[in-house]
Amino acid sequence: MTKLAGYRRPYPGTQPNYLLPSYVSSMKRAPAKPLIYLPHTLSEATGPVFGKESVDVKASDLTRQHSGAPLGERIVVSGRVLDEDGRPVPSTLVEIWQANAAGRYLHSRDQHNAPVDPNFTGCGHALTDSEGRYRFVTIRPGEYPWGNHHNAWRPAHIHFSLFGPAFATRLVTQMYFPGDPLIPFDPIFNCTADEKARDRLISLFDWESTIPSEALGYRFDIVLSGREATPMET
Amino acid sequence: MILRATTSQTVGPFFSIGLSRLKRDDLVGAGAIGERVTIAGRMLDGDGEPVPDGLIETWQANAQGRYAHPEDDQIKSLERGFMGFGRIMTDDNGGFRFTTIKPGPVPGPGGKTQAPHIAVSVFARGLEKRLVTRIYFPDEPANSRDFVLGLVESARRKTLIAKKVAGESAALEWNVILQGPGETVFFDCGL
Numbered sequence: 001m002t003k004l005a006g007y008r009r010p011y012p013g014t015q016p017n018y019l020l021p022s023y024v025s026s027m028k029r030a031p032a033k034p035l036i037y038l039p040h041t042l043s044e045a046t047g048p049v050f051g052k053e054s055v056d057v058k059a060s061d062l063t064r065q066h067s068g069a070p071l072g073e074r075i076v077v078s079g080r081v082l083d084e085d086g087r088p089v090p091s092t093l094v095e096i097w098q099a100n101a102a103g104r105y106l107h108s109r110d111q112h113n114a115p116v117d118p119n120f121t122g123c124g125h126a127l128t129d130s131e132g133r134y135r136f137v138t139i140r141p142g143e144y145p146w147g148n149h150h151n152a153w154r155p156a157h158i159h160f161s162l163f164g165p166a167f168a169t170r171l172v173t174q175m176y177f178p179g180d181p182l183i184p185f186d187p188i189f190n191c192t193a194d195e196k197a198r199d200r201l202i203s204l205f206d207w208e209s210t211i212p213s214e215a216l217g218y219r220f221d222i223v224l225s226g227r228e229a230t231p232m233e234t
Numbered sequence: 235m236i237l238r239a240t241t242s243q244t245v246g247p248f249f250s251i252g253l254s255r256l257k258r259d260d261l262v263g264a265g266a267i268g269e270r271v272t273i274a275g276r277m278l279d280g281d282g283e284p285v286p287d288g289l290i291e292t293w294q295a296n297a298q299g300r301y302a303h304p305e306d307d308q309i310k311s312l313e314r315g316f317m318g319f320g321r322i323m324t325d326d327n328g329g330f331r332f333t334t335i336k337p338g339p340v341p342g343p344g345g346k347t348q349a350p351h352i353a354v355s356v357f358a359r360g361l362e363k364r365l366v367t368r369i370y371f372p373d374e375p376a377n378s379r380d381f382v383l384g385l386v387e388s389a390r391r392k393t394l395i396a397k398k399v400a401g402e403s404a405a406l407e408w409n410v411i412l413q414g415p416g417e418t419v420f421f422d423c424g425l
Contacts, residue, residue: 004305007424008239008424009422009424010238010239010424010425011238011239014238014239014241015239015241015242015363015425016241016242016243016362016363017362018361018362018363018365020362023244023360023362025244025359025360026360026361026362027280027360028279028280028281028283028360028412028413029279029280029285029358029359029360029361029412029413030360030361030412030413031365031412031413031417031418031420032280032413032414032417033390033417033419033420035420035421035422036385036386036419036420036421036422037385037421037422038366038382038385038421038422038423039343040423040424041340041341041342041343041348041381041382042301042305042306042340042341042342043293043295043301043340043348043351043353044353044423045305046293046301046303046305046306047293047303047319048293048302048317048318048319049302049303049304049317054256082237083237084236084237084238084239085236085237086236086237095252095253095255095256096252097248097249097251097252097253105248105251106251107247107248107250107251109247109248109287110247110248121251122251122252123251123252123255124252125252125255159243159245159246159249159252161245161249161252161253166303167293167353167355167423168423168424168425169425170291170355170364170425171239171240171242171425172242172243172244172245172357172364173240173241173242173243174243174244174246188243188244188362189243191241191243191362192241194241197238197241198241200238200240200241201240201241201243222240223237223238223239223240224239224240224425225239225424225425226237226239
């Protein structure tokens, strides 16, 4: 076995704690005991590889999954997946899901009194290209109320799930929209100490990806854990 | 390092919309060599209440101890189509069930092999970041020499080792206790 390098640990303050008193659902689900530090072994330095055969190229356009067009403002969400050294992460699976334009998820447990859109499921996926780029066409999701505290509202957001090259690089996150007035009040967004880290969850309005007369563009770059320079002792 | 990894955010309660396409409760696929075993259990919160909106992902080697990944360069055979990835969602009672094969031993630190195990990520509403744990197998002599199990105080090691189900030869039980008495051992794996 040749020596493998592990993946870097997060910079302090840039990742959430499990126990977050302002996020009520964390109170009974966060572990009470300290985590045990796990040195990365071959089990963590490898991970599932999804190839072109596991991807439907049409799945990156969430506005064309039904017979009609979904309601709402059509947008392009694109960006790059990079590692902490700025290197692109090619051919990695990106999965997204979101509410419809009225702030309603197509899910049996979503009881929000807003209409379901028969032309919008709210799920998509894509593989990044050789430069780590991905691109989705979708509609801008609506804000919606939730039960965390009195008059709690989630800012508009899109859920992102990424694998990267290894078990150690798995990441699930949420992308927000610039200028959303609900962002500063959202306990899920405000989960980390580092303000710059939080702000990186907010996409940038992007003229370059805008389609004239069709869709506004938002750019969201995602960074996965980088590689340690020193190989693990294997 | 010029960039910092993106902050993790919870999967929320509605992840099945985006993630059920890759649901796999057969972790290794039909062509995998090895003895089939079913692993079932429940995900419970700190009050012992079921977690009906939990997600478990698994990653494992084949029966030889080979991962389906380009960086595993061991001279061991790999069945065509073997992947070793599973994704299972909990049901209304917090229950989950999957079938797999016991993986072989894989390399570990110091030139020693690790006991057969499955790497596990746990996601749920309320968890802003995944929890990482492992499933080990009962009656496995290599468990006593396993480097990772050795990092865990002995009283808590049993939370990582699946239990045999009485009267069933190919069934194991393994639970995810997120918090409180019997809390599952979770690892700091980075992100």
